[in-house]
Amino acid sequence: MHNAPKPNLEDLPTKAQLRRSSIIAGIGAAAISVMVYMPAELGKDPTGVGGFLGLTEMGEIKQQLAAEAAADAETHGEDSSSLMNDVLGLFVGTAHAQEAWQDQITFTLSPGEYTEIKATMDEGATLFYEWSSEGGRINFDLHAHADGQDVTYEKGRGKTSGEGSFETPFAGNHGWFWRNRDDEAVTVTLQLRGDYSAIVRDE
Secondary structure, X not given: XXXXXXXXXXXXXXXXXXXXXXXXXXHHHHHHXXXXXXXXXXXXXXXXXXXXXXXXXXXXXXXXXXXXXXXXXXXXXXXXXXXXXXXXXXXXXXXXXXXXXXXXXXXXXXXXXXXXXXXXXXOOOEEEEEEEEEOOOEEEEEEEEEOOEXXXXXXXXXXXEEEEEEEOOOOEEEEEEEEOOOOOOEXXXXXXXXXXXXXXXXX
């Protein structure tokens, strides 16, 4: 650790010099308060400097806004904030309702077991989904086939979660073939929402 050398006594300011510096600092602070703070914050300009610098107008606007806020709080109390909270809550609730899942399906597959879960949909319909597995990984094939047509949306091996959406190119049952290739039982939770009329499960 570096120690600063001790100053000589003759290098230190005298009491008179300290007193003079303190007086100058006090005068400077008072001048700043009168010429800058009062115009900029209170809108009062006893010296005219605030008007020249454009600070007085800013201070007057601040005082006007503060007065309006106080008058509004006195008139409406907490009703205005309560009303605003109700409006915001309505928007949040509506958005949440629009994104709520329509169905949640949970199933468990032992090692080697499989199942098929599909949604009955018209052509051009959209399905949104989100799924996750517990206990291990799962293989799946998201597809559809009907009336000589077939489509594969996605395939996965050793997955533990997934989400997305798809639009159907033809009417029929669209969904997943799930198979557990792990050594432990796997539980899958699948959530769905969209334009479908029924959920069909084949084991």
